[in-house]
Amino acid sequence: MADTVQTAQTIYDVAIVGGGPGGYTAAFRAAQYGLKVALIEKTDKLGGTCLHVGCVPTKALLFNAEIWDHVQHGAEFGISLGDGAAPTPTLNWGAVQQRKNGIVVKHTKGLDFLVKKNKVTRIQGYARLTGPAVDGIHTVDLTGPNGEASQIKAKNVILATGSEARMLPGLTPDDRILTNIEILALEQVPKSLIIVGAGAVGSEFASMFRTFGAEITVLEFLPRIMALEDEDISKELTRLFKKRGIDVNTGAKVEKIEKTETGVKVSYTDANGKPQAKEAEKVLVAVGRAPRTTELGLEKTKTELDRGFVKVDEAQQTAEPGVFAIGDIVAGLPQLAHVGMMSGMVAAAKIAGKKYRPVRRDRVPACTFTEPQIGSVGLTEAQAKAAGHEVKIGKFPFAGNSKATVLGSHDGFVKVVADVKFGEILGVHILGPGATDIIAEAVAVLELEGTVEEMMFTIHAHPTLSESLLDAYGAVEGMAINA
Ligand SMILES: Cc1cc2nc3c(=O)[nH]c(=O)nc-3n(C[C@H](O)[C@H](O)[C@H](O)COP(=O)(O)OP(=O)(O)OC[C@H]3O[C@@H](n4cnc5c(N)ncnc54)[C@H](O)[C@@H]3O)c2cc1C
16 A cells, blocks of 8 residues: 555654645655655556646647647648648548657656655555644544555645546546546547636636547637636637637637437527527537535534635735645646646745745646647736736737748737836736746746836847847837837
């Protein structure tokens, strides 16, 4: 059951429940601080949603989609695949899936290695809290893979149990009604796909399967897709999605999903209140993720919940002394792998008595790997105004960036939201090539409370996509060079 020998008397400094990005990061960091760590994971694999059915496999498939797109437009780059005037590239979906699975396996093995390297005790089992600590020691109930019961003891517990896809009432996922889990294992590209929900997960799958040739219908209940992003991003992505032939419907309330002889039928009320129906081969339900907090023994502790999410302080501590929560189960933080990882590092530092900086909601980058990509951090224009800032905006289109021309990827823009008074940069919102990578600069700028003036005199290498940021800072003062 455990990788490292443990005895009934072993008392860990920290027991971590859940081996996803939050849990394994907390475990490795705690071990680096010299703490005695147990990492409890109910499955036989570390990595959680992110590695197995989230970030990593989706990005692997999206990279294949990007290559497929380049191959199909090869002629533009002077590349033809074979003889004749109309070469026909073919997509080997089995090989695409195999590559994705190989990447997941490689990184799962990497985590196994890191557990050993950091001398973390790994335990396979389902964990539940038994109540408050007694004399400073928590007891955690464990149910092993074959139902065997045991307990472990620890001075601190970090909960990192993650989340799972919410389903619409009355539905269970199968080979036609899909969540992120089933869609990632499809044996072929569906001819048509309805996607309910256009947040990051829904939008990425829409973009990916459109590139692979599926007919895509997006049904979003809110007035815009990618509703957490700056409004300009939603507007432009909608235009670009439509240009790619994606049928985007906002203000659409899904009423019913039923199976037909060959596929599915989704009935919904459109933005004008009219009943509509659409049929497709499959439907993906991407309407958010529910925290896994119901079967954890939390009711036996002082831990407080907000709509199922665990409330924590700046050090990720719950209201129950010695119990911490990190990652997707935490109230008030976005459900992103890097939030899980950083909140894990904060909890580990607090337990070890080391310095830490709290996770700040307005310092979290959000990256969506659609075509084109989105990378954003900080306040949107509307949020900055609502928070009482007098704002100035700089916007620079990728059309003026020479590296974007080299890549043949001109869609999108960089938008900078700055405070008028001192020129402090409050938010950066990118739609365009490389957005998920170049946003890193903006994250550092916000973390260091940089100003427009400072960034206008920060050298950006040429020709790079990052230069679009330099032009966008300049645009705040009406002084972009390349527009
Ligand atoms: C399709 C998709 C794409 C995504 N893409 C991105 C992306 O590109 N970038 C990004 O930042 N985020 C992305 N995310 C979000 C990301 O996957 C999550 O934010 C991240 O996995 C959360 O990490 P976690 O450690 O909190 O939980 P999880 O990764 O969910 O891990 C929790 C672990 O706890 C285990 N567990 C649960 N209960 C118990 C228990 N009682 N005892 C023992 N073990 C237990 C589970 O088996 C699981 O392994 C994506 C999500 C999806 C669904």
